[in-house]
Amino acid sequence: MSSQPSSQFARPRVDARALLGLYDPKDATDWGPIRAAQLQAGGQLALFLMAANVIGAALVVMILAGSAPLWALAAWGATVAAVAAAVTFRRLEARTGTERTASVRQIRDTVLEGIGLGAIWSVPPLAFGAAAGPGVGFGLWMVLTTLMLASGVATAALPLATLSFMLVLGLSAATMLVFVAGPVVAAAALLMTGFLMIGTFTRARALVVGRIQEIALAERDETVSLLLREFEEHEADWLWETDANRRVVRASARFARAVGLDLVTINNMPFLQVLAGPTWEAGNFSAGLRLLAEKLKTREAFRDLRLPVIVDGEERWWEIAASPRHDDRGAFIGFRGVGSDVTEQRKSADKINRMARFDTLTGLPNRLYINEALAQAMSEADKWGSRCGFMMIDLDRFKAVNDTLGHPIGDRLLSRVSERLQQLVTDNETIGRLGGDEFAVVMRDASDTMQVQRLAQSIIDQLSRPYELDQHTLYIGASVGVAVGPRDGRTSDALIRSADLALYRSKDAGGGVFHAYEPQLHVQAEERRVLEMALRQALAKGELHLNYQPVVETTTGSLSGFEALLRWTHPEHGAISPAKFVPLAEEARLIAPIGEWVLRTACKEAARWDMPVRVAVNVSPEQLHSPNFVTVVAQALAQSGLPASRLELEVTESVFLREGTGALTVLEKILDLGVRLSLDDFGTGYSSLGYLSRTRFSSIKIDRSFVQGASRGVKECIAIIRAVVALAQSLGMATTAEGVETEAELGLIQELGCSKVQGYYFGRPLPVEEARTVASHARRSAQAA
Structure with a gap:
């Protein structure tokens, strides 16, 4: 100092x-x-x-x-x-x-x-x-x-x-x-x-x-006078004083007005009675008043003590502070303090607190409130040796509604979802919105397993019912993951993690179901985490490579081109299926750099083939949503020397689900380069004939599931293939049937009129050297003919 x-x-x-x-x-x-x-x-x-x-x-x-x-x-x-x-x-x-x-x-x-x-x-x-x-x-x-x-x-x-x-x-x-x-x-x-x-x-x-x-x-x-004048004009604070018996003495006019009493009545009244008001006789005191009574009893100084006070039938909130007074001989003679009306400040604080703990769109508790409720539920379960539950809810197909009808409709749909959820819960549950289309339920008592399962199924059933919004009939669903504490996690974070893993399993199962947490899910999640870490380094370490599957003409059997297929061979885990690592790459936002590498590598390899056939490269929606992708394609062609007409990009219908992303503009610019486009997996997703009119496709690829179904005599599959072929011919497009593995399937495809075929019957995905050999052989055969 x-x-x-x-x-x-x-x-x-x-x-x-x-x-x-x-x-x-x-x-x-x-x-x-x-x-x-x-x-x-x-x-x-x-x-x-x-x-x-x-x-x-x-x-x-x-x-x-x-x-x-x-x-x-x-x-x-x-x-x-x-x-x-x-x-x-x-x-x-x-x-x-x-x-x-x-x-x-x-x-x-x-x-x-x-x-x-x-x-x-x-x-x-x-x-x-x-x-x-x-x-x-x-x-x-x-x-x-x-x-x-x-x-x-x-x-x-x-x-x-x-x-x-x-x-x-x-x-x-x-x-x-x-x-x-x-x-x-x-x-x-x-x-x-x-x-x-x-x-x-x-x-x-x-x-x-x-x-x-x-x-x-x-x-x-002058400053003090100004402050005193401000104090007098606003009448926001007052002084109060008590004697040794805790009775009001020398009450100021402002203090009397604040409590709604006159000076004659308030003097000599017990201070606690003045503040208690109508609750004095009943003895139903607030926690703040009880704390004040304790401070007065122990003759202890205090400050910033808040308590509710009833004034003229209206609840007001006061903040008071005081210090004990003693005479010259040190004897206690009472308290002297100040008081302020902080009702408006408390209302503002309550509003801010609500905004911090409740979702503004749905009015449900938000993530912070849910975490607090879960922590309280786990504490009670640990104290009484019982169980609590936690459910993670994710809406199915909600993203499609947002992308097609816009966010205002999506927000109204979320409000309707919250209304249905509130109708399902009881005093035992707290439901909230975690963000986006994710909701959660905290169950304070989850001892009855059947009751937990019934609630999970009720949530799925209620949320799967149709919604009527602005003359739109909307169908979504819900997937639920359930975890029970402390069995599936002894902390809030652990229990949330367990419920999230169970939810992930429900989503993998196609949605519309619920799953309870199992220890095996954690093993799978850890495996997925390790796989993602390895995938982030796979490109730099040279672990990725391309195989090339032949595509042939249906009528002549001559080589039409190759489809470049991505493969990953890990030094410890061996060959990893694309069905496992491609979705992981898309989720981890790794698909863009990997896809660019695939495109450049495929163009460079195709430029070395003896026979000038096409190479087809699969492109993810994430790549097409980037305006820079056109530049990537142009650079790949220029650096490899491959003519644009020999490159074919395969896209899926999902690229059209996100409106306003510029994907159609990117496709048109790619077509202007002379590159061909193919619509992959037609008929397996959100198929709409309108997609074919969105841009200039050169071919349609029929998924292998229809080919296999047609070979087994499934009439629907045969009808779908015949309709797609007719549609493609009318639009001047070729058709490629995927997954042809037997001679019988080839005959059926030829009978149905598909232009090209692809499958194990003509060749499996080949390493680079073998693909070059096939291309050379096809060139010699063409020259001999």
Whole structure:
């Protein structure tokens, strides 16, 4: 802690130059009012100084009557009186002025007054004193010394003028005394003059310091008055006081108004009764009032204590603080404190708290509230040896609604979902929205396994019912993951993780179902995590490679091209199925760099084939949603030297589900490069004939599931293939049947009219060297034909 005194009470330092009026300092002190105070103080004894000058002049005339001509003395005396009167009137004018500030120039100009008076008073000692003899000289010295003392008393507040006056008189007197009494006496006179000047300067500084402190006190008083006036006008706070028996004494009018009572009634009432109001008789006290009673009982100081108070039938919230009072002998005599009405602040705090814990769209508890509820439920379950439950709910097909109908419809759908969920829960459950289309349920008592399962199934059934919104009939569903604590997790985070894994299993199963957590799910999740970490490094480590599956003409059996298929061989885990790592790459946002590598590698390899056949590359929706993808395709073609007509990009119908992403624009720009487009897996997803009109596809690929179904005689599959072929022919598109593995399947495909076939019957996905061999063989066969 600093040993320096507080700035409020420390003696201020005064700059000597500012005190004399030689310059205006640029510090925190405002010298304008101080200079005005100097001028006013200089005029307080102006008449006294004038009288001193007149009397002194008369004495000088009397002393020099026999040593100087009377006319000269009379003229000099008249001049002294005139100059002294002028100086006096000027200082009186400054004293009676209303100006609250003064400039440096006004202080500096007073030096002329001092020098002028000093010059006039230096005439007698210099002109007459030196030749008049010691008696006259000492007499003049006494008069001059008296004038210097009078000036120091009367005008010390104007140090520049006073010091100038003293200096001129002191030098004149010393000069005279050199001739009259010798240099030693003259030196003594100069020393005395110096002491008088030092005393005058010290007194001037003391006066200024006093004035600075007065100004500071005035400013502080003005600030306090302003605060008190603000306090009185707003009536937001009041004072209260009790005696040793905790009864109200000397109640203020504001305190009485605050509690809705008059001064006569409130005085001598128990303080707790005043605050309890209607609840006093029933004894139904709030927690805040009970705490206040305890503080008063223990005679302990307190602050920031909030409690509800009923005033005129309305609940208000007060914040009070108080300290115990003791008399001179140390005996307790009661409490004195202050109170404030903080009702509005509490309402604002409650609103902020609700916003922090409740979802603004649905009004349901949000993630923070759910986490708190789950932690409380787990604490209770641990305390009583029971079980609690946690459900994670994810809406099925909600993303398709958002993408096709827009977010406003999606938000209204979420509100309808929340309404249905609220109808299902009881006092045992708390339901909330975690964000997006994810919801959660906390079950405080989950001891009955069948009850937990019934609730999960009820949620799925209710949310799967159709929704009517703006003339749209919407069908979504729900997947649920269930975890029970502490069996599936001893902490909130662990239980949430377990429910999330169970939900992930429900989503993998196609949605519309619920699954309870099993330890095996954690093993699978860990495997998935390890696989994702390995996949992030697979491209840099060269673990990815491409195989090429032949695509042949149905009628001639000649090679039409290859489809590039991505493969991953891990040094420890071996060959990993694309069905496992491709979805993982899409989820981990790794598909874009991997897809770019596939495209560049496939183009570079196709440019080396002897036979100029096409290479087909699968493109994910994430790649097409990037405007930069067109540049990637153009660079791959330019760097490899592959003609654009030999590159075919295969896209799925899911690329059309996200409106407003620019994917169609990207496809059109790719077509402008001369690249061909193929619609992959037609008929297996959200198939719509409208997709075929969105852009210029060159071919349609029929999924292997339809080919296999047709080979087994499934009429629906045969009808679908026949319809797709007819549609493609009418639109000038080719058709490619995937998954042809037997001669019977080939015959059926030829009969149904597909243009091209692809499958194990003609070749499995081949390594690079074998694909080059097949291409060379096809070239030789074509030349021989």
